[in-house]
Amino acid sequence: MLDAYSIEATTKDAAAIGALPQDMPRPAQVFVPYLHEESDDQRVAACAAIRAAGLEPVPHLSARRLEGLAELDRLLNDLREQADVRCVFVIAGDIATAAGPFNDSLSLIETGLFETHGIENVGIAGHPDDHPEVPDNILWDAMLAKIAALEARGLQTQVVTQFSFDATRVLDWLGELRARGITVPVRIGIPGPTSVRTLLRYAARCGVAASASAVAKYGLSLSRLLGNAGPDTFLDQLNAGLDPATSGEVRLHLFPFGGFSKVADWMEQFSRRTSSSTLFAA
Numbered sequence: 612m613l614d615a616y617s618i619e620a621t622t623k624d625a626a627a628i629g630a631l632p633q634d635m636p637r638p639a640q641v642f643v644p645y646l647h648e649e650s651d652d653q654r655v656a657a658c659a660a661i662r663a664a665g666l667e668p669v670p671h672l673s674a675r676r677l678e679g680l681a682e683l684d685r686l687l688n689d690l691r692e693q694a695d696v697r698c699v700f701v702i703a704g705d706i707a708t709a710a711g712p713f714n715d716s717l718s719l720i721e722t723g724l725f726e727t728h729g730i731e732n733v734g735i736a737g738h739p740d741d742h743p744e745v746p747d748n749i750l751w752d753a754m755l756a757k758i759a760a761l762e763a764r765g766l767q768t769q770v771v772t773q774f775s776f777d778a779t780r781v782l783d784w785l786g787e788l789r790a791r792g793i794t795v796p797v798r799i800g801i802p803g804p805t806s807v808r809t810l811l812r813y814a815a816r817c818g819v820a821a822s823a824s825a826v827a828k829y830g831l832s833l834s835r836l837l838g839n840a841g842p843d844t845f846l847d848q849l850n851a852g853l854d855p856a857t858s859g860e861v862r863l864h865l866f867p868f869g870g871f872s873k874v875a876d877w878m879e880q881f882s883r884r885t886s887s888s889t890l891f892a893a
């Protein structure tokens with residue numbers, strides 16, 4: 612059930628993606644996060660490198676960062692021409708005011724440009740923890756609207772969650788998602804192993820709740836900031852709470868905040884320890 616994991620690679624990581632550590636199971640999809648200081652050309656080159664390595668590139672598209680229809684049109688054209696991109700991931704973007712006409716992910720979908728550029732699958736974000744700026748009911752309404760718009764356009768979708776330190780909250784959120792009648796595949800975002808300090812830095816940057824109780828549950832020791840923290844406890848709790856009858860299609864999405872080689876080592880250990888040896892099979 613949890614096979615075909617996906618992973619993120621920044622434009623810098625993407626250049627070396629062909630040299631993924633030996634023995635690391637190949638990811639089914641490689642997402643390229645939209646870092647605002649980078650150019651569209653860098654994003655396209657990253658996706659081309661991922662494609663050249665025989666992997667499936669999935670660029671993030673940040674609605675609020677895009678300057679307009681012409682930029683989106685050119686970017687999608689280049690992604691298709693140079694990297695044969697078929698799947699994208701749309702997000703609002705971490706700025707309070709949009710740089711151009713797109714205030715949210717739905718407005719990107721409604722341009723109609725995805726289908727004209729041969730995109731087949733448009734991923735959308737899931738938020739198992741409270742979002743620092745956006746109330747829960749708005750996020751649920753937005754998710755339903757995005758799914759309806761994609762379906763009407765004949766596009767497939769998947770939900771990819773923001774990472775969280777609290778497996779119980781993720782399970783509750785997944786239960787609510789299915790109870791709302793949403794049947795699309797879900798990828799649960801998890802950080803790869805890294806130092807506690809790095810994890811907390813990314814949590815702060817990404818608006819992820821790091822309450823004392825959540826980080827304790829995750830197994831983080833705030834007194835050992837340089838110590839390593841992997842997602843093992845989180846995954847054990849997640850696995851224990853997933854129900855094949857009701858959870859639907861669930862896979863993992865890895866944020867390699869500590870780098871690919873740490874992810875590879877950790878995957879090997881984790882697969883050896885767990886009975887679910889297919890957890891990371893491509």
Ligand SMILES: NC(=O)C1=CN([C@@H]2O[C@H](COP(=O)(O)OP(=O)(O)OC[C@H]3O[C@@H](n4cnc5c(N)ncnc54)[C@H](O)[C@@H]3O)[C@@H](O)[C@H]2O)C=CC1
Nearest residue numbers: 701702703704705706707714715716717736744745753773
């Ligand atoms: N890059 C990533 O992997 C992820 C990014 N995010 C961030 O989560 C937020 C929500 O994104 P989506 O689910 O795509 O929402 P969305 O584009 O579907 O928008 C949902 C609603 O939230 C509002 N909204 C979105 N971002 C906002 C912000 N930063 N401040 C105030 N209102 C905002 C929108 O105007 C809209 O009403 C964004 O800030 C996004 O960048 C969340 C998860 C993962």
Ligand SMILES: Nc1nc(=O)c2c([nH]1)NC[C@@H]1CN(c3ccc(C(=O)N[C@@H](CCC(=O)O)C(=O)O)cc3)CN21
Nearest residue numbers: 619621623644645646705773774812813816817818866
């Ligand atoms: N709100 C939000 N915004 C995001 O951009 C975002 C999320 N959430 N959730 C998870 C992923 C992780 N993302 C990111 C964000 C930044 C870097 C980044 O800047 N990496 C630098 C190193 C920075 C550092 O060490 O602090 C790099 O060069 O790889 C990578 C992934 C993007 N994503």
